[in-house]
Structures are given as structure tokens and as C-alpha cells.
Amino acid sequence: MSTEQARRPESAGPSARTDDDWHKSACILCECNCGIEIKLDGRKLSRIRGDKDHPASGGYTCEKALRLDFYQNGRHRITTPLRRAADGTYEEISWDTALSEIAAKLLAVRARHGGDKIFFYGGGGQGNHLGGAYGKALMAALGAKYYSNALAQEKTGEMWVDGKLYGGHTKGDFEHAEVVLFLGKNPWQSHSFPRARPTLKAIAADPERAMIVIDPRRSETARLADFHLQVRPGTDAWCVSAMLAVLVEEDLLDHAFLRAHTTGLAPVLAALATIPVTEFAAHCGVPEELLRTATRRFAAARSATTYEDLGIQQAPHSTLVSYLNKLLWILTGNFGRPGTMYLHSTLAAVAGTGGAPKGKPAKGISKQWRKVVAETTARGATALSALLPTLATAPVTAAPTRRLTRTLLRTAVPALAGNLGGMGGGSAAGGKTTPVTGARIIAGLVPCNSITEEILTDHPDRFRAMWIDSSNPVHSLADSERMRTAMRSLELSVVIDVALTETARVADYVLPASSQFEKWESTFFNVEFPHNTFQLRPPVLDPLPGTRAESDIYTGVIRELGLVDPALVDRLVRARENGTDTFALTFFSAVAGNPSLLNLAPYLLHEALGPHLPAGAANAATLWGAAHLCAFANPAAVRRAGFTGTGIEPGERLFDAILTRHAGVTFTVDTWDDVWAYVKRRDRRFTVHIPELIAELDQLRVTPPDFTTDEYPFTLSAGERRAFTANTIIRDPGWRRRGGDGELRISPADAAELALRDGTRVTVITETGRATAVVEISDMMQQGHLSLPNGMGLDTTDGSGAPIRTGVAANELTSVERRDRFAGTPWHKNVPARIEPVRD
Numbered sequence: 001m002s003t004e005q006a007r008r009p010e011s012a013g014p015s016a017r018t019d020d021d022w023h024k025s026a027c028i029l030c031e032c033n034c035g036i037e038i039k040l041d042g043r044k045l046s047r048i049r050g051d052k053d054h055p056a057s058g059g060y061t062c063e064k065a066l067r068l069d070f071y072q073n074g075r076h077r078i079t080t081p082l083r084r085a086a087d088g089t090y091e092e093i094s095w096d097t098a099l100s101e102i103a104a105k106l107l108a109v110r111a112r113h114g115g116d117k118i119f120f121y122g123g124g125g126q127g128n129h130l131g132g133a134y135g136k137a138l139m140a141a142l143g144a145k146y147y148s149n150a151l152a153q154e155k156t157g158e159m160w161v162d163g164k165l166y167g168g169h170t171k172g173d174f175e176h177a178e179v180v181l182f183l184g185k186n187p188w189q190s191h192s193f194p195r196a197r198p199t200l201k202a203i204a205a206d207p208e209r210a211m212i213v214i215d216p217r218r219s220e221t222a223r224l225a226d227f228h229l230q231v232r233p234g235t236d237a238w239c240v241s242a243m244l245a246v247l248v249e250e251d252l253l254d255h256a257f258l259r260a261h262t263t264g265l266a267p268v269l270a271a272l273a274t275i276p277v278t279e280f281a282a283h284c285g286v287p288e289e290l291l292r293t294a295t296r297r298f299a300a301a302r303s304a305t306t307y308e309d310l311g312i313q314q315a316p317h318s319t320l321v322s323y324l325n326k327l328l329w330i331l332t333g334n335f336g337r338p339g340t341m342y343l344h345s346t347l348a349a350v351a352g353t354g355g356a357p358k359g360k361p362a363k364g365i366s367k368q369w370r371k372v373v374a375e376t377t378a379r380g381a382t383a384l385s386a387l388l389p390t391l392a393t394a395p396v397t398a399a400p401t402r403r404l405t406r407t408l409l410r411t412a413v414p415a416l417a418g419n420l421g422g423m424g425g426g427s428a429a430g431g432k433t434t435p436v437t438g439a440r441i442i443a444g445l446v447p448c449n450s451i452t453e454e455i456l457t458d459h460p461d462r463f464r465a466m467w468i469d470s471s472n473p474v475h476s477l478a479d480s481e482r483m484r485t486a487m488r489s490l491e492l493s494v495v496i497d498v499a500l501t502e503t504a505r506v507a508d509y510v511l512p513a514s515s516q517f518e519k520w521e522s523t524f525f526n527v528e529f530p531h532n533t534f535q536l537r538p539p540v541l542d543p544l545p546g547t548r549a550e551s552d553i554y555t556g557v558i559r560e561l562g563l564v565d566p567a568l569v570d571r572l573v574r575a576r577e578n579g580t581d582t583f584a585l586t587f588f589s590a591v592a593g594n595p596s597l598l599n600l601a602p603y604l605l606h607e608a609l610g611p612h613l614p615a616g617a618a619n620a621a622t623l624w625g626a627a628h629l630c631a632f633a634n635p636a637a638v639r640r641a642g643f644t645g646t647g648i649e650p651g652e653r654l655f656d657a658i659l660t661r662h663a664g665v666t667f668t669v670d671t672w673d674d675v676w677a678y679v680k681r682r683d684r685r686f687t688v689h690i691p692e693l694i695a696e697l698d699q700l701r702v703t704p705p706d707f708t709t710d711e712y713p714f715t716l717s718a719g720e721r722r723a724f725t726a727n728t729i730i731r732d733p734g735w736r737r738r739g740g741d742g743e744l745r746i747s748p749a750d751a752a753e754l755a756l757r758d759g760t761r762v763t764v765i766t767e768t769g770r771a772t773a774v775v776e777i778s779d780m781m782q783q784g785h786l787s788l789p790n791g792m793g794l795d796t797t798d799g800s801g802a803p804i805r806t807g808v809a810a811n812e813l814t815s816v817e818r819r820d821r822f823a824g825t826p827w828h829k830n831v832p833a834r835i836e837p838v839r840d
């Protein structure tokens with residue numbers, strides 16, 4: 001493991017490398033970010049293999065990683081900032097022009113309407129979260145409040161439930177579980193946990209273990225399962241609540257666990273006891289005996305885990321089903337042991353405010369800071385005010401000052417910074433609801449389906465500008481045409497991307513980013529336990545000329561804006577010149593004195609710390625703050641991971657390891673006893689009663705589980721993960737070894753009835769739009785169910801420059817209105833549709 005890894009020398013920078021080297025990096029095509037090693041042939045990623053040193057993936061990759069050159073060197077790369085002219089064409093402009101014009105326009109929107117009318121979207125994809133941190137700093141500089149990303153069209157319902165139950169994110173120990181349950185999740189194709197395929201194969205091969213899959217489709221994972229509960233699309237609420245009812249009826253509960261670890265259980269059990277199992281099993285189309293046997297197997301396991309994903313998160317009753325899913329493992333006591341579910345540490349959050357202090361930012365040194373200092377060192381309170389101004393301007397030479405600095409670093413700074421949290425990946429705290437429609441904001445994220453409603457209105461509080469980074473919302477959010485209309489109606493829209501995407505094609509400015517193999521990068525999808533890992537990848541290539549790393553783009557715009565006090569930046573720059581201790585004390589006391597500065601932290605760190613990092617690694621400056629906050633928040637676990645010392649030492653050592661261990665770092669080592677410490681409740685118990693969702697559960701008896709009509713007799717799942725899909729990260733269709741047409745899957749029975757064959761072209765029609773697709777008759781499908789892959793239908797060009805589009809852009813067919821009532825998440829998996837043969 002990484003704690004034993006020898007320290008490697010710092011990167012010599014990509015240009016110094018020879019083609020014989022294997023360069024350590026990571027795959028960027030899904031959130032597993034498997035460690036890879038790359039061999040170069042000029043600028044081509046000529047050979048790619050799994051990296052055995054990677055602490056999570058241990059050498060594993062799927063077939064997609066081997067095709068990453070299509071991302072790095074595809075025809076899609078843009079190399080000059082672009083400005084849209086009045087006639088809709090783009091002209092190339094210089095970076096200086098782009099940054100100064102954009103800054104001026106941002107300031108104008110802010111002056112006219114307020115900084116909170118500038119809406120931010122994205123800030124990271126499957127492989128790149130570092131740049132987005134600097135986007136948060138731009139938001140803070142502008143006073144922007146509203147933000148969202150793709151999580152708000154999939155995970156926010158689950159996050160809301162997590163918040164109510166225990167206040168953290170849970171994941172399962174699939175590798176060691178006796179029984180695993182996949183709910184609307186096909187990990188064979190979509191992965192989402194390390195080494196997914198070997199793990200699935202091992203479970204399938206072991207007669208002592210079992211796999212339960214709830215999916216309307218006989219997916220690759222369902223084929224491996226011991227129990228496939230082949231629900232009718234959209235009826236999981238009935239299926240999972242019936243399973244819970246079986247647990248109650250047959251008394252399969254873990255009473256000792258529930259007594260020791262939960263509150264509010266009685267009303268939940270009472271509601272479950274009234275569920276008519278036979279009727280609900282019939283509603284969801286699963287034979288009652290199969291449903292009961294699978295439930296008994298789950299309850300009998302020594303250890304069990306569940307994984308819910310898009311099959312329920314983008315389908316009717318999604319927030320309710322998230323709750324029911326969690327009740328499955330809670331009622332059977334499957335938490336906090338090997339092979340069960342766990343909560344975990346974070347290096348930086350991908351969403352949420354991370355618990356930054358609430359209330360008005362104070363001027364100067366806040367009461368909170370004084371209190372912490374007073375509590376931790378009596379002398380500190382009186383000496384600090386005198387100390388701070390000198391710290392930044394002169395080296396700490398006088399012995400008493402040095403001693404005090406050390407005392408503060410050992411005691412006050414960790415205490416205080418431990419309360420801050422959330423730096424790096426956390427979002428700036430907006431309101432609790434959106435300004436125009438009052439939609440619920442979860443984890444700081446505006447529901448994706450509400451975005452166009454917050455723009456396409458004459459409401460005075462509507463969004464007036466949109467900043468989009470590493471995301472393709474015109475393609476990925478419901479109803480693409482509506483999103484285009486919304487973007488066109490804005491006073492300003494800016495896109496940062498490596499490609500001229502569907503979204504970039506309607507923006508006012510497009511800024512070309514360096515690729516994820518041309519800059520220091522990382523993700524904050526760090527969700528493992530008891531060993532949690534993080535990888536900062538150095539670049540393997542120099543930036544394509546004309547492109548820039550996001551941190552450079554954001555800090556460039558922030559400088560142009562002139563909104564951040566230069567004296568503050570100057571103080572930090574000089575403090576860093578006086579050494580790490582001085583810098584740490586100055587930085588954390590400045591932030592403690594004015595907590596709103598926390599959101600600017602990535603910018604401040606970039607300016608002050610960036611010049612002291614290895615060449616080109618300024619992008620990573622924000623991780624200094626994340627490493628410290630992680631060390632302050634999880635002292636024992638960080639120590640066990642090998643980062644020891646007092647005060648700021650563990651954080652410094654962790655940051656150093658992050659910069660130098662390019663295969664990845666284990667940043668926390670927990671024991672299973674620690675897992676309860678991650679329950680964010682004073683009593684460390686789960687709060688299992690969520691009244692709003694119990695009320696929704698009660699309504700299942702009256703709600704019809706079918707949205708199809710005579711006009712739209714099929715249920716279309718728009719966005720299945722297949723062997724060669726990866727959202728819209730690779731745009732050249734040539735990367736696919738198979739599945740290149742993005743075929744529409746249909747059951748043999750339906751195909752026979754409509755006289756369709758493999759390869760027949762059909763028109764798929766929904767209430768929102770229509771598209772032409774190629775049929776694939778598949779015994780994965782049940783009657784009445786259709787499935788299209790995700791990430792297809794991209795507008796690109798062939799070798800000769802002629803425009804091409806392969807497959808269906810799924811969101812030309814989806815609607816913003818069909819969505820969850822709690823979280824606003826779209827029902828992409830459940831779109832009423834009909835098909836007609838194309839007559840040509």
C-alpha cells in the first residue's frame with residue numbers, strides 16, 4: 001500500500017521524458033479512475049496498461065481505457081478561444097481578449113442584476129475535479145450563489161435521504177460481502193466500484209455468496225445473478241417496499257443492531273407492516289415467491305451490501321426508492337462491518353458545503369478565532385493580534401514569536417481549521433431553494449431539471465449568465481432543445497471545454513482547455529473504506545499549444561475582475577516566502593477571521609503557493625488546503641496512513657505525498673470501529689424515520705405504476721451504459737469497437753409484433769421529440785421496454801471534415817417535467833415512447 005511506498009523524485013516535467021517511459025496516470029472515462037500507465041509515441045498515447053501500483057484498482061482496467069488516445073488526440077480538440085458573432089459563426093480571438101472581454105461582461109451582469117444571477121454549471125467530469133475548485137473561487141469573487149452539476153440529475157435524491165438518515169455518503173464493501181444487491185445498477189458495464197468485473201465474477205462463482213439484481217432488463221450483471229427480480233420499468237418502489245414488508249412480516253430484522261443504532265424505528269416498521277406483499281409483487285411483476293426467497297437470502301447473510309444507481313435514480317419515486325434501499329441494509333444490520341455498508345472520509349467534497357461555518361463573515365479577527373485561540377493557548381489571545389501583521393511581512397526570528405507560532409500551529413490552527421471543512425471541492429452555499437421556482441437545493445446543487453425554468457421566464461430573479469466547465473448540459477440534461485433556447489436567451493454564456501461540444505455551439509465564448517493528460521489532475525470520487533485513496537496525476541504531455549489549464553483560466557479571469565483585495569493576496573504571497581509555518585498560520589487565521597474567504601481559497605492558494613510547486617503544478621495548489629483540512633478532520637486515520645506529527649505536520653506530509661506519489665496515496669486508514677464516527681449525529685445513531693417519504697410510501701397503494709398510453713405504449717430507458725459508452729468524453733465515434741450505431745434494444749416479442757429485424761431503422765417518438773434509431777433485437781429486454789445507450793448522437797466530423805452524427809442524442813427525447821417531486825431528478829429511464837418504421 002502507499003504508506004510503504006518509497007518517496008519518488010518529483011516529476012521532471014513532461015518535455016523531459018523519453019518515449020521508453022511508462023507514465024503513471026488514470027483513466028478518465030468513469031468515476032473509478034483506474035490507475036493506468038501510458039507509453040507515448042510522440043503525442044500519441046500508443047500503449048496503455050493497468051497500473052499494478054494503484055492502491056484501488058491494482059492493475060485492473062476495462063477495455064475502454066485502452067482507447068484513450070481517441071480522447072487525447074481526437075479531431076475535436078480546440079486550440080483557440082472562440083467568440084460567437086452576431087450571425088452565429090465563431091471567430092478566433094486571443095486569450096487576452098477573451099479573458100478581458102469576459103471579465104468585463106461578468107462585471108456588467110453583476111452590476112445590472114447582482115452576482116447571484118450568474119449561474120455556474122459543471123466544474124468537473126469523470127476524471128477532472130481540480131479545475132472546478134478554482135471555479136468556486138470565481139463564484140466567490142463575483143458573489144455568485146447558484147451552482148449545479150450532473151449529480152443534480154442523478155444523486156441528489158439519494159443525498160437528501162443520506163442527509164436525513166446519517167449525514168454522510170455510504171458505499172458498500174462489495175469485495176467482501178456475502179450477498180450483494182444491485183438496484184437499477186449494471187456494474188458489469190458501468191463499474192462504479194474498484195475492480196468491478198473480477199469482483200462480480202468471484203461472487204457468481206462462489207456457492208456461498210449470492211447476487212440479487214433488480215432490473216427490468218436481463219443485463220450483463222443480471223445474467224450473473226442468483227436472483228434476478230425483473231421488475232416492470234418504474235415499479236421499484238413496489239418491489240423494494242414489498243421486500244421490506246417481508247423482512248417485517250417474517251421477522252428477519254436485526255433487532256440488536258436496530259436497538260443499539262437507530263432512533264425513530266416504530267413508525268417505519270408500522271408503515272411497512274401494512275404493505276400488501278402479494279399485491280405489490282403483482283404490481284411490479286416479480287413472482288411473490290422469488291421476491292420472498294431473495295429477501296430471505298439477503299437477510300440471512302452474514303454481510304450484505306446494496307448499490308442503487310440510475311435505474312432507480314432516474315425513474316419514478318426515485319427518492320422514495322433510495323430511502324427503501326437504505327432501509328434494506330439498515331433493518332438487517334448491514335453496516336459497519338467488513339462486507340457491509342460504510343460511511344467514509346473525504347479529501348474534498350464533490351458537492352455540498354462541507355460544513356463551512358454559517359453566519360456573517362466577520363471583519364478582522366473574528367470572535368470564533370479569538371475563542372479557539374483563548375481555549376487552546378492562554379497567551380495566544382493577547383499576542384495574536386500583534387503577531388499577525390508582522391507574520392506576513394517578516395520572517396519569524398524572535399524566539400517568543402517563534403514559540404507562539406509553534407504553539408498556535410500545534411493547537412489553535414487544527415482546532416479552528418477542523419471546523420471549516422469543504423475546501424477544494426465544496427460548493428459555495430446558495431439558498432435552500434432556487435430563486436424563481438423555489439425548487440429544493442440539495443447539497444448546494446440546483447436541480448438540473450429546474451435550470452431552464454430559472455432562465456426562461458420574465459421573473460426579475462432569473463439567471464442572466466451561465467458559466468459551464470467540463471460539462472455538456474445541452475446534450476446531457478433533459479430536453480436539449482429547451483436548454484439551447486435557455487442558453488441563447490442569456491446575456492452571457494461561457495464554456496470551458498476541450499471540444500466544440502453541443503453546449504459550446506450555443507455559447508458566447510468557448511475557452512479551450514488542456515486535456516486531462518496535459519495538466520495535473522485528480523478527482524474527488526474518493527469513497528473507499530477502511531483505506532481511502534487519492535491520486536494526483538502529473539501531466540504526460542505538454543499542453544497542446546493554445547490550450548490552458550482551468551486554474552490558469554479562472555485565476556486569469558479573477559485577476560481581470562479586480563474584485564479580490566490585492567493586499568490580502570500580497571500578504572499571503574509574502575507569508576509563503578517566509579516559510580510554510582508562517583504561511584499556514586497566516587492563511588488559516590485570515591480564513592478564520594473571515595470565513596467567506598474559504599470560497600476564495602483555491603485562488604489565494606494558487607497565487608501564493610503555486611509558484612512554490614513543481615513546474616506546471618499550480619493547478620494542484622488547492623490540494624494543500626484539502627490535505628490540511630482532511631488531516632485536521634480525521635487525525636487518527638491520517639496518522640494511521642503514515643502522516644504523523646503535530647499541528648500542521650500531518651497535513652504537510654500528506655500534501656507532499658500527494659504531490660510525489662503519482663500512483664496514488666492512501667490518505668486515511670480507518671478501522672471498522674471508526675465507522676460510527678462518520679455518522680453526523682450527536683448520538684451517532686441513524687435517524688430512520690423520514691416522515692415525507694413514509695407519506696409517499698403510503699400513497700403507493702393508489703398511484704398507478706405505469707405511465708404508458710395508447711399513444712406512447714412503450715417505456716424507453718434513455719441512456720443505458722454499454723461496453724463503449726463514456727458519457728460524452730470521447731467524441732470520435734471511431735473509438736467504439738462495437739455498438740457504434742447506438743442501437744435501440746427491443747424484446748424479441750415486440751420486434752415480432754412490429755415486424756422489425758436487427759438493423760431496421762425506426763423513428764422513436766416521445767412527447768418531446770423524435771429520432772431515428774437502428775434496431776437490435778435483444779433477449780435482455782422485456783416486452784414493452786426499449787433501451788437506448790447514453791452519450792451517443794454527438795455532432796462531429798469525419799476524416800474529410802463532413803458533419804456526422806451516430807446514434808441518438810437521448811435528451812432530444814426527454815422532458816424536464818417528468819421528474820422526482822423531492823429532488824427534481826429526471827426520469828430518463830422511464831420515457832413513454834412509440835416507434836414507427838422509417839419508410840425510405
Ligand SMILES: Nc1nc2c(c(=O)[nH]1)N[C@H]1C(S)=C(S)[C@@H](COP(=O)(O)OP(=O)(O)OC[C@H]3O[C@@H](n4cnc5c(=O)[nH]c(N)nc54)[C@H](O)[C@@H]3O)O[C@H]1N2
Pocket residue numbers: 029030031154183184185186187189190191192214215216217219231232233234235236309310311312315717719720721722723724725726727790791829830
Ligand atoms: N461504460 C460506461 N460506464 C459508465 C458510464 C458510461 O457512460 N459508460 N457512465 C458513468 C456514470 S456517469 C454513471 S452515473 C454510472 C451509471 O451506472 P448505471 O446506473 O449502472 O448505468 P445505466 O446503464 O444507466 O443503468 C443501470 C440499469 O438500470 C436499468 N433500469 C432501467 N429502468 C429501470 C427501472 O425502472 N428499474 C430498475 N431497477 N432498473 C432500471 C437498466 O436496464 C440498466 O441496466 O455509470 C458510470 N460508468
Ligand SMILES: Nc1nc2c(c(=O)[nH]1)N[C@H]1C(S)=C(S)[C@@H](COP(=O)(O)OP(=O)(O)OC[C@H]3O[C@@H](n4cnc5c(=O)[nH]c(N)nc54)[C@H](O)[C@@H]3O)O[C@H]1N2
Pocket residue numbers: 125126128149150151153154310469470471472473475476477496497498499501513514515516550718719720726727728729790810811814828
Ligand atoms: N438521457 C440521459 N441523460 C443523461 C444520462 C442518462 O443516462 N440518460 N446520464 C447522466 C449522467 S449520470 C451524467 S454523469 C451526465 C454526464 O453529462 P455531463 O456532466 O454533461 O458530462 P460529460 O458528458 O461527461 O461531458 C464532459 C465534458 O467535459 C469535457 N472535457 C473533457 N476533458 C476536459 C478537461 O480536461 N477540461 C474541460 N474543461 N473539459 C473537459 C468533454 O469534452 C465533455 O464535453 O449525463 C447525464 N445525462
Ligand code: SF4
Pocket residue numbers: 027028029030031032033034060061062063064065191
Ligand atoms: S472506464 Fe472506468 S472501469 Fe474502465 S478502465 Fe476506465 S476508470 Fe476503469
Ligand SMILES: [Mo]
Pocket residue numbers: 150154
Ligand atoms: Mo453519472
